[in-house]
Amino acid sequence: MAVAVAAFATAVTLQVVRDRAYSREEAQNRAFLYVQSPAVLRRIALSFDALAADVYWIRALQHYGGDRLSRDGRERYRLLYPLLDLTTSLDPYFTIAYRFGAIFLSEGFPGGPGRPDLAVALLKKGIAAQPDNWRYYHDIAFVQYWQLHDTKTAAEWFRLAQKQPGAPAWLEPVAASMLVEGGDRRSARFIFQQILNSPEAWLQQMARRALLQLDALDFLDRARPVIARNPPPAGTPYSWQWLIQRGLMSRIPEDETGVPFEIDPATGAVSVSPRSQLFPMPRTGPPQ
Secondary structure (H helix, E strand, C coil): CHHHHHHHHHHHHHHHHHHHHCCHHHHHHCCCCCCCCHHHHHHHHCCCHHHHHHHHHHHHHHHHHHHHHCCCCCCCCCCHHHHHHHHHHHCCCCHHHHHHHHHHHHCCCCCCCCCHHHHHHHHHHHHHHCCCCHHHHHHHHHHHHHCCCCHHHHHHHHHHHHCCCCCCCCHHHHHHHHHHHHCCHHHHHHHHHHHCCCCCHHHHHHHHHHHHHHHHHHHHHHHHHHHHHCCCCCCCCCCHHHHHHCCCCCCCCECCCCCECEECCCCCCEECCCCCCCCCCCCCCCCC
16 A cells, blocks of 8 residues: 555656646647648558547647647647547547537637638538438538638528437527528518418417517618607607607507517606516618
């Protein structure tokens, strides 16, 4: 027992000395790939492709973690995509490598390389290997929405994900929501109308509410320019009564749930009431 304890203490001491002598930054600066060609690596690995893929996946994790902890401001994460490419070339069905690798690649600097384009490329490689895996389509949609802020493209990928075998039913409503946010209400309305035919009651209820919200958004778009062209006299607050007196409206407008729209007395901004069942409204861009 005493010998074992002494040996363990010696090993720990040697590791500490080694870590101090060879800093993390120096190790990362000297990092390089011995083999950069996936085809060559597959031949070298013989029939141990899966085992080699595990090794390269671990190396990708070490590279990402090491550069993330590094305080060196110089070029970082330069080996991350090549390592992930080698990993997934050795094992084209390495789902975790595709999905987590895409997260690592799309993370903004310094938490990651800030390369959503490479994240999408990696996931498309996964789709080429497993075209029925809806998760890859979903992940591309997430990168397009969260990192690239492209709601229209995100919606297209969400819809592609929904078409794959075993995909969850909530993907298509998410696609429609992306279109609303991007301003494409016509396409969003069409999708929600299709969802009304869904066998799931909760989806039908969600679609009905979304369609009413689209109606409310259309009204707001019509009302805002009318209010802007007809401001009240100086010192008088904006109000529906003023517009009714001018003959621009016959009554106080209400949304489809029977709750009056609100108008800000100071600015004339019109909105759905917080008391309405349609509140909160979805974020939306200019209507298309």
